[in-house]
Amino acid sequence: MKTDWKENKVELHEASDHYLQLLEQHRWLGNGLSWTVIQPVGDSTPSIHEISSRLTGGGNPEVRKIEVQGQDLYPMEVVFFGQCNGLIILLQTDGGSYASSPEVMHWLSEDARVWNVSWQTNGSGKFSHAVYGQTLVRVPELNMGNITGTDIGALVDEIGPMQQAAAVDLTEAATLKEAWARKTAAMAVVELSTGMRLDEEWLSNPRSAFIIDQPIRVPLEPLAFGHFDPDLDSRLRLAPEAVRRKVLLLVVQHLSGTHNIDSELFASAMEEVRHGDPLGQQSREDLLDAQIEWGEEAAGPLVQEGFESDPARLRLAALMAVRHALIEAGDQADRFQSLTYARHALGSEWPPFRATIRASLRLG
Template sequence: MVSDTVRYYDDFLADRDWLAEGLSWAVVQPASAEATIDGVIKRLRARRVESGDNNPGEFADLAQIGPNVVVFQDNGCALSRPEVLRWLSDGMRVHTVDWTINGNGGVTYAVYGKVLAWMDMNDPDRRHGDDPSVFADDLEDVRAAQGTEYVTPAVMAFVERRTGVRLPAEWMSDEGADPEAGPWVTVRLGSFPADPRPPSSFGHYEPDLDARLRAASEPVRRAALALALRAVTKRFRFSDDDLVRRAVEAVERGLTLDEDARSRIVYLKAHTRRRIAVARNHRAGLRVARRVRRRRGAGRAERRQRSKATGHRPRRRGAELDQRDGRRRTVRSPHRCWGRDAAGAIGDHHMGEDKFPWRARCRGQYR
């Protein structure tokens, strides 16, 4: 069931459809330091935007709500950058929610210069940080919204639940960003140097191994890459096995593939061998089903000719007459589904589990 807070933010976003393209909202709360607009501006290395200032830059709007400060960007993500949050959360508690036009986004919580938790708004179980468990007791609305149109309102409600601060709809009028017409103070954000990052995604998961391999000699790096490629080719089947074999051999020998082969590698498709086995068993089952249907088709043709000659139409095997509501209905025989079940049965025999969800729908139709 959707809570009142989620409904509030759902109406909030429905009245401002441009926010679907991107949003970043932060609530800064005092901990060991006081939260003020001037203090937050200093931490963001920002400058107030004066009237007539048309210089480019990344902007944000700030407002004081009691002891807290709200920071809002209607199309930006600077407030969720770890290097920004570390400065912003020095002596403060900071909750940030953000998303992009692609539907990606999440909630971040930082305190005393540490990012304690980040949560994917599309998967609340996907969390990381120094202490991701801090979100565990407040996920009711977020979990209930999964797979519905309430995902973004739910994460905004999540921030309100943890902070007690609501983003007021009346502040978001067209004049709200003008410091002379409303409570907002518009600033141009300063620049923050990016945190050091590994050169590849592998470095995030295995930083020590990544660094050691990059510092190793060429033969060692080539042997490690060949080992990884062989492991991948054992686990997956590819749409062009010959091209994959050539690529592995080129890595092992220290050669370079020609330009045509390199361009074709981009379009390779990989499938797990288990998935291919399922598909193969499924096809075998369908062959059995087709043979069954052919045999039945011959029997039906013979019965049809017999009914034409005698003027009597035989009742189908397994058919029943339903007298509900005073109407006569013919209930289809469950035997008509046997052919499809044959395909599933063969797959079950080989795979040890039901891989064909349409079987349950088929059976339920004739129960």
């Protein structure tokens, strides 16, 4: 959807004024926001399962319904989502920048057009437009003087509001309208490019959200186990569901023992999912609470210098593997993000454990 900004100044001003009013009413958004709109290229809208996979590079994030304002699951990130008129909306409101990272934009845009505008508490921000895995337009600091990309003319008809906002000297801004000129202009560009408006109704109701684990590394890596071990991943997918579930529970047993994780908690959770029933809500809460607590102790990416000798990070990787194995075992057992984490938690002990998995597939 193209808009000739020179001929539609009333529409542009109305959109910018709308976002100024929205930020004034919700000052917390002025400190941190990441808003993404995805337009799939095709006749069908992706399922939640597909969206979660694209968002994480083949991973399996937990989905919960949460209030948009006031949520705090640090160091995990919360990405709210919704669908409207064939478009997919992602929103982070806590200053998180996961969805605006170049890697995630690449994954989301493999077969789609994607727009993102974001900024953080420290004042940094950017606008990005990606298509088919390429960043066509990127505007660091929301400053058109810094524009880059593989096709910076791709939004020539839509980018007008940001060109106008670039003339505002933020160091001399006397009003919120001037101080937020680049932010509201970038949001207007997203709306005028997609037809999607972020409004009061979207912010005022509980929304489904993806709970994003701490990254393994930065830059981000895909979480799909097949990215690291395509042979074993393919063998697992070809195995019967009962065998796949057996492997996932083997992950729970092995890692909870090697890393001294609360055996009582996991023993009861294993009984819940042993025969394919979903993991119970209380167990999900307990596991998430434990991961948040341990995550604060080992904040930041899992794999850093000295990772192999850092007990806190190894234990966190083990807990992440166990938590996801329990979720996956009770949910068709068709994703193996747990094994992605298990590889890091086990380190040099991974090859013999991998051999055990291979043996269980042969015996299954």
